[in-house]
Amino acid sequence: MGTTKTEKFSAKQNYMATLIKALGHPARIAIIEYLVKVNQCICNDIVNELSLAQPTISQHLKELKNAGLIKGNIDGNAICYCIDEKSIEKLQNYFAKMSSKLIVNKIKCC
Amino acid sequence: MGTTKTEKFSAKQNYMATLIKALGHPARIAIIEYLVKVNQCICNDIVNELSLAQPTISQHLKELKNAGLIKGNIDGNAICYCIDEKSIEKLQNYFAKMSSKLIVNKIKCC
DNA sequence: AAACTATATCGTAATATTGCAATATATAAA
DNA sequence: TTTATATATTGCAATATTACGATATAGTTT
Numbered sequence: 001m002g003t004t005k006t007e008k009f010s011a012k013q014n015y016m017a018t019l020i021k022a023l024g025h026p027a028r029i030a031i032i033e034y035l036v037k038v039n040q041c042i043c044n045d046i047v048n049e050l051s052l053a054q055p056t057i058s059q060h061l062k063e064l065k066n067a068g069l070i071k072g073n074i075d076g077n078a079i080c081y082c083i084d085e086k087s088i089e090k091l092q093n094y095f096a097k098m099s100s101k102l103i104v105n106k107i108k109c110c
Numbered sequence: 111m112g113t114t115k116t117e118k119f120s121a122k123q124n125y126m127a128t129l130i131k132a133l134g135h136p137a138r139i140a141i142i143e144y145l146v147k148v149n150q151c152i153c154n155d156i157v158n159e160l161s162l163a164q165p166t167i168s169q170h171l172k173e174l175k176n177a178g179l180i181k182g183n184i185d186g187n188a189i190c191y192c193i194d195e196k197s198i199e200k201l202q203n204y205f206a207k208m209s210s211k212l213i214v215n216k217i218k219c220c
Numbered sequence: 221a222a223a224c225t226a227t228a229t230c231g232t233a234a235t236a237t238t239g240c241a242a243t244a245t246a247t248a249a250a
Numbered sequence: 251t252t253t254a255t256a257t258a259t260t261g262c263a264a265t266a267t268t269a270c271g272a273t274a275t276a277g278t279t280t
Contacts, residue, residue, distance in 0.1 A: 002238050002264030008161050009136035013143070017136040024131030025268085026119035033123070036208055039215050043227060051118050053270050058228055060268095071219060077277035078226055082219030085212050092209045095202040098146055102195050105149050109181060109192030111269050112234030135238085153257060166239050168258060173237095187247035187256055222280085229274070236267065244259070250252085 016094060019087060022067030027052060027060050032069065035083050042078040126204060129197060132177030137162060137170050142179065145193050152188040 006014050023029060030050055043061060047054050064070045069087045072079045116124050133139060140160055153171060157164050174180045179197045182189045
């Protein structure tokens with residue numbers, strides 16, 4: 001009890017849920033939006049931009065990275081982060097497809 | 111401690127996070143995909159489609175409804191659920207805008 | 221090497237989420 | 251009006267998430 005029953009859903013459904021869940025927090029939305037704006041930055045830039053403690057930002061970055069939403073490359077003693085565009089494209093495609101299906105099926109609800 | 115610091119983020123960021131978070135679970139992804147396919151249905155149809163207990167489905171429907179992703183209308187002794195298309199459109203627009211910004215800024219990361 | 225900078229990890233408290241049995245509520249059908 | 255059908259709510263156990271101080275790790279600068 002208490003754990004998500006992933007085995008009951010398709011691999012695609014679980015994958016999309018993971019990707020979407022990683023963005024389901026305002027701090028991570030803010031991080032992604034900041035990265036879109038500045039293209040690339042180091043963790044400390046985000047710590048200065050958002051007012052959350054460094055370990056908190058680090059933890060959010062880890063989740064975004066695990067989900068495949070961002071990439072991180074070592075750059076001296078810092079780590080340079082940027083968006084993994086493919087993941088955003090996947091999200092865009094997912095919702096675009098869903099939207100078009102909704103338009104086609106447009107039958108008034110109930 | 112332990113609570114999301116919503117006051118540190120913009121209303122738009124918090125709103126998008128709420129909408130996205132509601133979809134960040136495979137059961138809710140499956141419910142939405144099912145609703146896209148069948149256009150409208152009652153709770154019991156979903157209970158039969160997914161293999162989760164009725165109270166679990168009811169709880170997921172509540173979350174989807176609170177986030178504004180679905181609508182529910184009383185229909186006899188049942189409740190007819192359908193997708194609120196506006197919310198899906200918002201998600202589509204959000205990621206489409208983000209994608210186009212990423213294409214414009216396309217500078218190799220790090 | 222010592223001091224500085226940047227980030228990750230550990231540990232922990234507070235809180236939230238997930239899933240379901242039991243039960244309540246409300247309409248429909250017999 | 252009893253029975254059946256459909257959904258919501260309550261209560262609870264298991265687990266996950268959020269946030270951060272303290273600390274570890276690793277490269278940079280002086």
